[in-house]
Amino acid sequence: MxxxxxxxxxxxxxxxxxxxxxxxxxxxxxxxxxxxxxxxxxxxxxxxxxxxxxxxxxxxxxxxxxxxxxxxxxxxxxxxxxxxxxxxxxxxxxxxxxxxxxxMSYLNDEQFATAFVKTQIQTTDKGPYLIQRELKEKGINEEIASNAMEQFTEEAQIEKAAKLYEKQLKKYKRDSAFLQKKKAEEQVITKGYSSSVMKQAAFEALPDEEQEMEALMHQAEKAHRRYRSYKPSEYRQKMKMALYRKGFDFSAIDQAIENLQKE
The missing domain is CATH 1.10.10.10 (Winged helix-like DNA-binding domain superfamily/Winged helix DNA-binding domain)
Incomplete structure (x- = not known):
């Protein structure tokens, strides 16, 4: 042997x-x-x-x-x-x-899921849908994932979504209020928040009138450089349509054109 x-x-x-x-x-x-x-x-x-x-x-x-x-x-x-x-x-x-x-207590999916969700809440701007999807990708079953997600309360979701929404508004401050709102909402939804949470977060976070006029004048000056060589009637028409497509109100557009023509 x-x-x-x-x-x-x-x-x-x-x-x-x-x-x-x-x-x-x-x-x-x-x-x-x-x-x-x-x-x-x-x-x-x-x-x-x-x-x-x-x-x-x-x-x-x-x-x-x-x-x-x-x-x-x-x-x-x-x-x-x-x-x-x-x-x-x-x-x-x-x-x-x-x-x-x-x-040996090295593996415990319940503890892992709880810690993972807590970390995502504290260190990222991800919403619940995105976090839950990542848990699924990591093999966490639905019941464990659901229990872990309970710590991400609706109140906490609204608070984080509001911060994300306001951040996005600032990012698109050169756009009209309409486009700012639209783009910010898209980003919040993309990050995994529900439409109801997003609406509550955006309720009091819309751009003010001064910001709106600043954004309008910024876009109007760009359009003016593009169309200033046109005849007056054609210039006004093209300016209006260009700014309207950017989401600005017609009455505000008229005021912006008048301000440019005074300069």
Missing amino acids: PKITKISVQQKRTDRYNIEVDGDYAFSVDEAVLMEFNLRKGSELTKAEVEEIQIRDVVRKGLNAAINYLSIRMRSEKEVLDYLKRKEVELDAAEEILMRLRS
Whole structure:
């Protein structure tokens, strides 16, 4: 029966050992596997025992890799499983690794989901739909995701949506109030907020009259440079249509044209 003739520590990995059988290198194992099977010089090994040892070593290597992966940040079970697949760990071994990680409290989808939602609320401007979609992508089941999302109250959603809405209004301050509102609303919806939350957030955040006139004059001056060489009647018509398409009111447009013509 084959016999272990030498056990030596690897130079670069002191937690791994090279095993020689009958004078030749046979395989390497993790320190935990070495201890689990009580491997020592003189131990006799059957083919079946060698295969079992190597299977256990695959699990151990995968477990170590997964723990290192989890040390960076919390992960869902699906994220860890996908990581093990990329490491080409067999499914049976991967499932055992997940089981061990659960028992060691390294994996808990409920805790992960709660922490993930809390982090998204505190550090991003994402709305509930977007966060919930990301939870689904990470393999979190509907019930766990729903429970985790309870911490994102409607009041908190409105507060964050309002800040996002106001930020977008400032971004598009050179546009008409109509376009500012439209673009800001689109951004809030795109970020994952419901239309009802968006409407409440936008209720008192519309641009004031002074901002509207400033935006109108900015657009009017651009149009004026484009059409100033036209005949007066054609100039006025083109100015009106250009500014109307930008979302400005006709009466305000007339005032802007008059102001330009006075200059």
